[in-house]
Structures are given as C-alpha cells and as structure tokens.
Amino acid sequence: MDLVNNLEYNTERPHLIIPEYGRHFQKMVDYALTIEDTAERNRVANSIISVMGNLQPHLRDVPDFQHKLWDQLFIMSDFKLDVESPFPITSKEMLQKRPEPLEYPQNYPKYRFYGNNIKRMIDVAVKWEKGDKRSGLEYAIANHMKKCYLNWNKDVVDDKTIFSHLFELSNGEIDLAAKGESLTDSGQFLKNRVSKSTRSNSGKKNRNNNRGKKRY
Secondary structure, eight states, X not given: OHHHHTOOOGGGSOOOSSGGGHHHHHHHHHHHHHOOOHHHXXXXXXXXXXXXXXXXXXXXXXXXXXXXXXXXXXXXXXXXXXXXXXXXXXXXXXXXXXXXXXXXXXXXXXXXXXXXXXXXXXXHHTTSOSSHHHHHHHHHHHHHHHHHHHHHSOSOOOHHHHHHHHXXXXXXXXXXXXXXXXXXXXXXXXXXXXXXXXXXXXXXXXXXXXXXXXXO
C-alpha cells in the first residue's frame, strides 16, 4: 500500500529540459549541481558527457558532436553548472536568440509551368555570341519548353506558341519563328511519357506479384 501511495506521476515531477535524454539523465545533471568539490564536479560532468555519447557511439568522438553534447549539458543544468568545458560555453542568451529570417527568392514567372530554370537558361543563352553553339542551345531550350508545356497543359501545342513564349521571355532576343525552326513533334513527347508510365506501372506490378513468394 505504501508503494502505491508513494507513486510519482510525471505531472508532479520537475519539467524535463531535454526530454529526449529522459529523467535519469536529468537527475544526473541535478546531482552534479549539488557537488561542492570542483574536481569531483568536473569528473561527474565528464562522466555524464561520456554516457550521453554512448547513445550515439558512431558520433561520440567527433569534435562537433562533442561540442553539441557539452552545450546540451549546460542547457539541462539551466546554465548553472560550473565546470571546465573543452569548448567555448555558449551563453543562454545566444541559444535563445532568434535566427535572422531567410531571404527566399521572390520569383513570379508569368508561365509557371516552365519553371525558373528555363528563364535562367534563356538569360544565359542571350549572353552568348550568335552562332551554331547558341542556336543549338536556343533550340534545346525551346524543345524543353514544349515538353514542360505538355506535362502541365493540353496534349497538343503549336510550335508558334512556344516560339512566342520564348520570344517574350528573352525580351525579343530569341526569335525561332523567324528562323523557320520546327520542334520535336508533340506525339513523340507524349509517347515517351506513356512509355515511362508503363515501365513504372510494370515494375510495381512485378513487385506486387513477387510478394509472398518463397525464395530458395
């Protein structure tokens, strides 16, 4: 009966600062805080670090990971543990400091189905000297634009539409319509797409058929 009356509930226990380590680790840190002898306190702190490292033995000897363990030890002690750390002690204020917001690229392309990489390729192409190399890149970009268009829009697209978009995205620098170019037929792109889809479904079907079969 006494055992039942003396049961401890987590709701009545002190809050765990780093729950991943569990209550026993927190009790070890709390015990280290009560040690008055400096040498003994340092010895216990190093023992705690060693046990923490045993949870991930493949990382325990890595310097960066060791630094992380010491930071976590000070965090669990609420930065009240006075011991000699082999690494610079990170202050509580530094850890609580909010990071600077990341600067995300704000791109709002008119034709989103082409993606941002197409616009980057076009910007590179217009900087090249005119010649066979640039012409080849322009044609490759247009073909890729047609494939992207077919992936996200209808099943057929006129080359004139692609040429018009390319002319607009290049600010008039690339005009394949004036050169009388012809892109890969839409049917070829659709055929390749169907072929890839068929292979993917076939692979899934074979994997499903092999399930449950005995292997000798």
